[in-house]
Amino acid sequence: MKRKLAILGSTGSIGTQALDVVREHSDKFEVYAITANNSLDLLIQQAREFQPEIVVIANDDKYPALKEALSDLPIKVWGGSKSIEQVVQDEAIDMVLTAMVGYSGLAPTISAIKAKKPIALANKETLVVAGELITSLALEYRVPILPVDSEHSAIFQCLNGENSPIEKILLTASGGPFRTFTKDQLQKVTKKEALKHPNWDMGAKITIDSATMMNKGFEMIEAKWLFDVAPSQVEVVVHPQSIIHSMVQFEDSSIIAQLGLPDMKLPIQYAFGYPNRLKSKFERLDIFKLATMTFEKADTDRFRNLAFAFDAANRGGNMPCIVNAANEIVVDAFLKDKTGFLKMSDIIEKTMQKATFINKPTYDDYVQSNAEARRIATEMVH
Numbered sequence: 001m002k003r004k005l006a007i008l009g010s011t012g013s014i015g016t017q018a019l020d021v022v023r024e025h026s027d028k029f030e031v032y033a034i035t036a037n038n039s040l041d042l043l044i045q046q047a048r049e050f051q052p053e054i055v056v057i058a059n060d061d062k063y064p065a066l067k068e069a070l071s072d073l074p075i076k077v078w079g080g081s082k083s084i085e086q087v088v089q090d091e092a093i094d095m096v097l098t099a100m101v102g103y104s105g106l107a108p109t110i111s112a113i114k115a116k117k118p119i120a121l122a123n124k125e126t127l128v129v130a131g132e133l134i135t136s137l138a139l140e141y142r143v144p145i146l147p148v149d150s151e152h153s154a155i156f157q158c159l160n161g162e163n164s165p166i167e168k169i170l171l172t173a174s175g176g177p178f179r180t181f182t183k184d185q186l187q188k189v190t191k192k193e194a195l196k197h198p199n200w201d202m203g204a205k206i207t208i209d210s211a212t213m214m215n216k217g218f219e220m221i222e223a224k225w226l227f228d229v230a231p232s233q234v235e236v237v238v239h240p241q242s243i244i245h246s247m248v249q250f251e252d253s254s255i256i257a258q259l260g261l262p263d264m265k266l267p268i269q270y271a272f273g274y275p276n277r278l279k280s281k282f283e284r285l286d287i288f289k290l291a292t293m294t295f296e297k298a299d300t301d302r303f304r305n306l307a308f309a310f311d312a313a314n315r316g317g318n319m320p321c322i323v324n325a326a327n328e329i330v331v332d333a334f335l336k337d338k339t340g341f342l343k344m345s346d347i348i349e350k351t352m353q354k355a356t357f358i359n360k361p362t363y364d365d366y367v368q369s370n371a372e373a374r375r376i377a378t379e380m381v382h
């Protein structure tokens with residue numbers, strides 16, 4: 001039996017690579033549903049190639065054009081963001097890949113968990129915003145959450161077969177394009193420079209998060225929830241070559257690492273095939289060609305977002321949700337040339353000070369906190 005997949009965000013960087021994995025393993029996987037926000041032409045092309053049961057476009061305005069374009073095929077076409085929450089509940093679906101970007105991944109992930117669908121989780125913001133809620137729902141509905149983020153897939157693989165407690169997670173970071181920049185240099189960096197990640201080709205939002213190191217802060221929070229560790233047990237290790245994707249240190253002092261060339265198709269395929277490892281044609285890492293592997297401490301003085309993420313994780317409650325919302329606003333503004341690189345951190349810091357803190361948030365509290373923090377951050381952008 002083929003595993004039937006719902007790919008949320010099929011037109012993005014992770015989504016298109018997930019479809020590459022399906023192409024390579026069409027005997028094992030079938031695309032049952034795909035979703036996108038705006039990318040109409042690519043979504044139509046994907047629907048024609050993979051012939052899924054259901055195609056969803058979140059942006060309602062594009063629904064009539066999508067419906068018309070696929071009218072000669074026996075495909076159900078739905079529109080609106082609520083349809084994404086609905087589609088994941090389809091009985092036939094065996095696994096849901098959450099590859100949407102930002103807060104938009106939260107509601108569909110909750111819906112999928114409640115429908116008892118195993119989650120291949122790329123959308124880290126879901127765990128940043130509401131990690132406690134998501135992990136408790138996953139426990140209640142007995143739903144596995146298989147990490148797709150490269151570092152968390154690495155940690156998950158390091159933990160395979162281990163029952164012993166984790167002493168420490170060594171979370172690797174490339175350091176981004178500005179790893180060696182001074183504060184003065186950071187003041188002047190442009191969007192074009194920030195969008196040039198040294199090792200990974202990713203969507204715009206996560207590429208900016210990597211440049212500010214908010215991505216690593218979010219990944220620490222993601223690790224906290226996925227692997228039940230305290231923030232103090234996660235050490236960020238700047239490793240500019242991105243060959244070691246992360247490491248786990250155990251109480252006997254042993255460190256286990258996962259290595260590979262930077263290619264997201266590997267963690268995507270690992271999650272899709274779990275618990276089996278599938279053969280791949282991915283380029284092999286030739287360790288004899290590795291000139292050096294280097295490791296540095298992270299600098300939270302230049303990359304303040306990393307410190308904000310640790311602070312938010314330690315304070316708990318809705319604070320990570322506030323940081324995520326402010327970050328989404330400033331990254332969007334930076335991408336539209338409406339704010340500067342360092343100003344992004346100033347706005348996040350002030351939003352953390354101004355937004356209402358809630359110690360034990362409910363789902364509705366997250367919705368309201370997200371809206372409030374977005375409002376506060378937006379006022380500071382303008």
Ligand SMILES: NC(=O)C1=CN([C@@H]2O[C@H](COP(=O)(O)OP(=O)(O)OC[C@H]3O[C@@H](n4cnc5c(N)ncnc54)[C@H](OP(=O)(O)O)[C@@H]3O)[C@@H](O)[C@H]2O)C=CC1
Nearest residue numbers: 009011012013014036037038039100101104122123202203
């Ligand atoms: N790219 C990577 O290598 C990695 C990504 N991740 C995480 O995976 C997630 C996806 O990242 P990435 O693929 O880079 O992002 P992209 O921006 O490339 O793609 C995002 C996808 O989500 C869709 N989308 C965006 N907003 C909405 C919305 N409001 N409602 C419904 N769909 C929406 C987009 O549709 P449309 O095309 O129509 O806009 C697109 O299909 C992020 O959470 C990121 O942090 C984690 C590790 C690595």
Ligand SMILES: CC(=O)[C@@H](O)[C@H](O)COP(=O)(O)O
Nearest residue numbers: 149150173174175176210215
């Ligand atoms: C591919 C992936 O998982 C990204 O999250 C990547 O790790 C980003 O690189 P940084 O280490 O620069 O944040």
Ligand SMILES: [Mn+2]
Nearest residue numbers: 149150151219
């Ligand atoms: Mn990552």
